Amino acid sequence: MTTSPDLARATPAEEAAPPPPSATLGGEERRTVEQLALLLFIVVPFLALLAAVPLAWGWGVSWLDLTLLVLFYFLGCHGITVGFHRHFTHGAFKARRPVRVALAIAGSMAVEGPLVRWVADHRKHHRHSDAEGDPHSPWRYGESVPALLKGLWWAHVGWMFDTEQTNQHRYAPDLINDPAMRRISRQFVLWTTVSLAAPPLVGGLVTWSWQGALTAFFWGSLVRVALLHHVTWSINSICHATGKRPFRSRDRSGNVWWLAVLSCGESWHNLHHADPTSARHGVDRWQLDSSARLIRWMERAGWVYDVRWPKASRLDARRVAGPGAGREEDRREGAAAETA
Structure with a gap:
């Protein structure tokens, strides 16, 4: 049995050693220009998100703009959850080459x-989850209320401005x-350019107007990116500070049900940290997990294979209550969802 890259333990020397020249954009340290660009991509979409409520109340939002927002939101969201997270980070399934490329592009379009x-x-987060070395734990500064509030800000946004980056x-x-x-x-x-330009291009062509392109950019690009960013970042902050913990994990990851739909199933975070390579995170009754459903459809189409679906025995071993503690019906329904 091979060891997943995210489970490989780094020695102190390896953690401290300077990395070789990076093969990816940005390197191991964020330069000033990168930090400024990051600030721009956080602040501008967020201001659009704040403006969206009064604008929608006063002038409304067209069905075209709403469709573009939802379409590109879930394209990017599933690119992150199915692609970046479950496939590339944890190896929850293997993918045919064209699907692998498509997932990488879709995840990149989440910006x-x-x-x-x-x-x-x-992967570094899982290696050190909620302990020293975790890039974005909300418990970084302690457990008092002021410390936790500071930690929530760090886990949600602050950590991205840290100049020292993961090797x-x-x-x-x-x-690589x-x-x-x-x-x-x-x-x-x-x-990123394609992601931001596609909605106004579609909006302009459909309405054949600059106004259609402008409103599509506002709703389908700026508001969509801001909403997706803050939902994703909430998994780092909220889901590590609160939520139910029905499974044993070595951190404070919890299930936050009200984020399930918008996070495409990622907010069933406790099971994920208890069993990181599982292709399904929402394993109990009524735990919606659209990412797992998409993986199932791709498996049936032959696009992905060797999917690591959760097994009742593994779930039993990780449940806090243990086997037979009034959760049998939930286990049967969760297993039935995977074979449907």
Whole structure:
């Protein structure tokens, strides 16, 4: 049995050693220009998100703009959850080459950073989850209310401005050694441009007007990116500070049900940290997980294979209550969802 890259333990010397020249965009340290660009891509979409409520209340939003927002939101969201997270980071399934490329591009269009850097950061997070070395734990500053509030801000946004970055060669050598994935990672600016330009292009062509292009850019690009960013970042902050913990994990990851739909199933975070390579995170009754459903459809089409679906025995071993503690019905329904 091979060891998943995110489970490989780094020695102190490896963690401290300076990395070789980076093969991916941005390197191991964020330069000033990168930090300014990051600030721009956080602040501008967020201001659009704040403006969206009064604008929708006063002038409304067209069905075209709403459709573009939802379409590109879930394209990027599943690119992150199915692609960057479950496939590239944890190897929850294997994918045919065209599907692998498509998932890498779709994840890049979420505008959350280059593929290799995203994967390296997340593998390091799992190695040190909610402990020293975790890039974005909300418990970084302690457990008092002021410390937790400061930690929530750090886990949600602050950590991205830390100049010291994860050693990509240590945590993502498999992607760096894959020419296609390395190329897509380095093309992050290109895929960001495509992501932001596609909605106004469609809006302008459909309405044949500059106004249609402008409103499509506002809703389908800016508001969509801001909403997706903050939902994703909430998995780092909220899901590590609160939520139910029905499974044993070595950190404070919890399930936050009200984020399930918008996070495409990622907010069933406790099971994910208890069993990181599982292709399904929402395993109990009514736990919606659209990413797992998409993986199932791709498996049936023959596009992906060797999918690591959760097994009742593994779930039983990780449940806090243990086997037979009133959860049998949930286990049967969760297993039935995977065989449906």
